[in-house]
Amino acid sequence: MDLLVGMDMGTASSKGVLVTPDGVVLATEQIDHQISMPRPGWAEVDAEKMWWSEVCSISKRLVAQVPRSANVAGVCVSGVGPALVLCDSELRPLRPAILYGIDSRASAEVASLTELFGEKAILDCGGKLLSSQAVGPKIEWVRIHEPEIFAAATRWYGSNSYIAAKLTGEYIQDHHTASQCDPLYSVRDFSWKSDWLDRVLGHLECPRLVWPSDVVGLVHADASEQTGLPVGTPVVAGTVDAFSEGFSVGARHPGDLMLMYGSTMFLVQILEKFQSNPALWTTAGVQKDTLALAAGTSTAGSLIEWLHKLTGDVPFEQLLAEAAAVPAGAEGLLILPYFAGERTPVFDPKARGVVAGLSLRHGRGHLFRATYEGIAFGIRQILEMFGDTDEPVRRTIAVGGGVKSRVWTQAISDITGHTQLVPTQTIGASYGDALLAAIGTGLVAPDTDWTTLSHEVVPNAANRAMYEDLYQTWLTLYPSTREQIHALAQFG
Incomplete structure (x- = not known):
């Protein structure tokens, strides 16, 4: 019997299946x-001590559970x-490792590279403007601020391509991840943008491009010893976790939208043709020669966890019960969830959280419900931008650990008006990785979909008018407080 190993290195944990x-x-x-x-606006990970170490540990545990009559046919x-x-x-x-858009250290480099290459040219080539999400400005930041490190470097990786290199020795970058390495990649052509690439990379070697389901190499002896994976096991490229998660639940056809409830919220809509919106990200898809439209917030589950920690030893289930007991609308309490700056749609690393309407009658449950609702208002704002394109959302699939919170999912549906399909299997990106491994190694057909649905979350029409009024007020919070918040941001 052939088996597949899928592993994902997320913001809050690493998982394997x-x-x-x-x-x-x-x-x-x-x-x-x-x-x-370590500093305001910085978000980092020790790639070897955390990512590689955890991949090795999880892999060994999984391989130890492989029946004697079975073998590992592929890993992703x-x-x-x-x-x-x-x-x-x-x-x-x-x-x-410098992380994705939650690390906003390179704001000056975003501005300088935008001026160098031109805003319109960048948008036309990569399908999005430069922001804290882009890799190019982060490379530029290291070149300017850590010149000795930049000079000593020979190659640059993403999270999954670093692990692929550790497993196989191969130097690759998958097309989707490359399409988020602005301004280095042309989404229109599915290729590196050679002239801009040379300017930003300098002496750094450029990786070869592959698609996420491509086999990139075989597990070598040293990696086998550390991971427990058999020597010669095919390694499939993989990609950014949010996109692998979308793939895991069948978000593959034009009009499919994945809504991921994680440490941050991430949205991916599959496109039929290239289009761009300055407030969104157009990227290469997971499947060969496909396109996607994406957006992401800077907080979500991370904000919920922060609030949980503030409450001390109260079990999380009790907090959820308290939030559920509070009426929809949190009795006039609104929260702007920009506690770590914000990505889509304001792209403002100096943005901060705002609590509005707080009174002595509000309690802990109100804060939790208002936080869920504040995140949901942000998702509505993003979805309205998705709706401005000429490819409508046809179905919304909810994924991630946060779907276990009925308060959260119901708030999203009530505030956005979208019915959400919740899959039976919500393991997430690692499950999508296993499917990519199965497809890449030829064990299943490329159109194989393992998704089954558990239930739907349908908007409650009784809350529509109330949430509409609150949303219009919520929309004013950021522009009304931006100047004051920016002044405060300098203090930490």
């Missing part, structure tokens, strides 16, 4: 972790992204 070619999960493993935020790893891992010629990371 052992799966049969028909999608049956035989084993799961998870290791929780925390990213490092995804991770947070886009990220920047700078390595020397021995594949040693020279500094902590």
Whole structure:
């Protein structure tokens, strides 16, 4: 019997699954972790001590559960992204990996590269403007602020391509991740933008491009010893975790929208043809020669967890019950969830959280409900931008650990007006990685979909008018407080 291993390195944990070619999960493993935020606006990870170490540990645990009559036919790893891992010629990371849009250190480099290449040209080539999400400005930041590290580096990786290199020795970048490495990649042509690439990379070698389901190499002896994976196991490229998660639940056809409830919220809509919106991200898709439209917030589950920690030893289930007991609308309490700056749609690293309408009659449950609703208002704002395109959303699939919160999912549906389809299997990106491994190794057909649906979350019409009024007020919070918040942001 052939089995597949899928692993994902997320913001809050690394996860792994052992799966049969028909999608049956035989084993799961998870290791929780925390990213490092050593300075305001910075978000980092030790790629070797965290990502590689956790992949090795999870892999060994999964391989130990493979029946004697079975074998591991393929492995695929995804991770947070886009990220920047700078390595020397021995594949040693020279500094902590710089994470995706929650790391906003390169704001000056975003501005300088935009001025150099031109805003319109960047949007036309890459399908999005430069922001804290882009990798190019992060490379530029290291070149300017850490010149010795930049000079010593020979290659640059994303999270999944770093692991692929550790497993196989191959130097690759998958097309989707590359399409988030602005301004280095042309989404229109599915290729590197050679002249801009040379300017930003300098002496750094450029990786070869592959699609997420491509086999990129075989597990070598040293990696086998560390991971437990058999020597010669095919390694499939993988991609950014949010896109692998969307793939895991069948978001593959034009009009399909994945709504991921995680440490941040992430949205991916599959497109039929190229189009761009300055407030959104057009990217390469997971499947060959496909396109997607994406957006992401800077907080979501991370904000909920922060609030949970503030409450002390109260069980999370009790907090959810308290939030559920509060009427929809949190009795006039509104929260702007920009507690770590914001990505879509304001792209403002200096944005901060705002609590509006707080009174002595509000309690802990009100704060929790208002936080869920504040995140939901942000999702509505993004979905309205998706709706401005000429390719409408046809179905919305909800994924991620946050779908377990009925308060949260119901708030999203009530506030956005979207019915959400909730899959039976919500393991997430690692499940999508296993499917990519199955497709890449030829065990299943490319159009194989393991998705089954658990239930739907339908908007409650009784809350529509009330949420409409609150949304219009919520929309004024950021522009009304931006000047004051920016002044405060300098203090930390």
